[in-house]
Amino acid sequence: MTEFIEPRAARQAQPATRALTQAAVVAGRAPSIFNSQPWRWRIADDVAELRADRQRQLPTVDPDGRLLTVSCGAALHHACVALATVGFAAEVARLPDEGDPDLLARMQVVGVREPERAMLRLRWAMARRHTDRRPFAEVDVPxxxxxxxxxxxxxxxxxxxxxxxxxxxxxxxxxxxxxxxxxxxxxxxxxxxxxxxxxxxxxxxxxxxxxxxxxxxxxxxxxxxxxxxxxxxxxxxxxxxxxxxxxxxxxxxxxxxxxxxxxxxxxxxxxxxxxxxxxxxxxxxxxxxxxxxxxxxxxxxxxxxxxxxxxVPGDSPLAAAARRAPADVIDIADAQGRPRAGPG
Structure with missing residues (x-):
């Protein structure tokens, strides 16, 4: 059985593992219902699995898991953008195992490629995007x-x-x-x-x-x-x-x-x-x-x-939502499933 550890160990891993780990970290910025962040990542070598964290499902608001899955989809897209902007090509299998409905996606690095300008633009936006519940400016969206x-x-x-x-x-x-x-x-x-x-x-x-x-x-x-x-x-x-x-x-x-x-x-x-x-x-x-x-x-x-x-947003600063620590949502294993040295 593969054993997983905290994401800081990826510093000692192969480039694909490091890139997938960083993509999963960036995916933590994604929006989610009630900011529940109901996802978990498992990374081994050149593969990252995105799993639903059912302990974070809202049973009254979201009894069928629709909004949980939408939230995880947002995290998946964030991760795909982040991976593409550091020069890696990946294949994504969505809902790859009918017998494991909590496995929402499997992302595998399949090569390298030049980052596209459109992806770089979205990656820039990730650091600045926040859910804005304030009144908007008196300007139409173009x-x-x-x-x-x-x-x-x-x-x-x-x-x-x-x-x-x-x-x-x-x-x-x-x-x-x-x-x-x-x-x-x-x-x-x-x-x-x-x-x-x-x-x-x-x-x-x-x-x-x-x-x-x-x-x-x-x-x-x-x-x-x-x-x-x-x-x-x-x-x-x-x-x-x-x-x-x-x-x-x-x-x-x-x-x-x-x-x-x-x-x-x-x-x-x-x-x-x-x-x-x-x-x-x-x-x-x-x-x-x-x-x-x-x-x-x-x-x-x-x-x-x-x-x-x-x-169109106003001029005042917008408070950022709290985000879980990467070690709480990302598990990493090496090729043999052995735990690596502690996070840093």
Whole structure:
């Protein structure tokens, strides 16, 4: 049986192992539901396996693991970009073992290649991208940038559909309904409390500094105060220039959920590279009835995976979300499965 150790040992490993380890470290920047970071990497030689960490699944918000898988897909895309920018070519097998559903992807280094400029641009964006729940600037998202975001989703096998004014009103009604439905469930409030009140030093969950302001907006945002009540008031005093969109896939299987996560990562990184900002809206997906409302918005042509709020960011600094330590999410083995020297 292969034994795994902490990622700092990769310093002594072959170049492919070092590159995969660094890619997995960078993947820790990916967005995830409630910043749960529900993934784990196992790396041996020139192969990295991405696994779902079911201990971090949210049983009330995400009972079927859809959003967990979307989160892991975002981490997978981050890792692929990071690996490509250090000159390695890789083949990725997604859901490679039907008997092991927690094995979401297997990434194998197959050679070297010159980094593409597009990948370098996305890698630059990784260090700057944050989920931005603040009101956006009073500036429209430029149409060319929106076009780039839609193309980014398509390259990952998903679709990004910007919404018109009437559709935004329907999204607002659905989001308000989702907020009321979830807050009425004491299990949801307990789960929200657990992920917004993490002990200091746990390096996951949603911190107050990254939570949303509570101004009424065209589409209500998730209330992250488990002791409060959902604010379903809408108004156009802030976020008047925000663009709302739905990220969808053609079918609704775990493979689609993973692809949606990769597309979400591509859209968010492209937005950052284009000078835009974004925050996912997942509560409207978490309630079956409102998820169906979004599907109706798509005229039944696809399955909604997440809604997105897109805009031009303000000038003030944005707090970064906490991230787990690499040693907590990455396991490494050498060719013989022997443990290596300690991390540094």
């Amino acid at each position: 149409p060319p940038a929106l076009h780039q975001l839609c193309e980014a989703a398509e390259t990952q096998g998903a679709h990004l559909r910007p919404l018109g004014p009437d559709e935004v009103e329907r999204l607002a009604v659905a989001t308000a309904r989702a907020g009321r439905t979830e807050f009425a469930d004491p299990r949801y409030r307990a789960e929200l409390s657990a992920w917004t009140g993490r002990p200091h030093g746990t390096r996951n969950g949603i911190e107050p500094a990254t939570a949303a302001h509570h101004e009424p907006r065209p589409v209500p945002m998730r209330n992250l105060d488990p002791g409060g009540v959902p604010d379903t008031t809408t108004h156009d005093l802030v976020d008047r220039h925000t663009c709302y969109a739905i990220l969808s896939t053609d079918t609704d299987t775990p493979a689609d959920w993973l692809a949606a996560g990769e597309a979400l990562s591509a859209v968010l990184l492209t937005a950052t590279a284009e000078g835009a900002a974004a925050s996912p809206i997942s509560d409207v997906i978490e309630v079956p009835a409102t998820r169906q409302t979004l599907r109706d918005l798509l005229s039944g042509a696809g399955y909604p995976m997440v809604a997105l709020r897109l805009g």
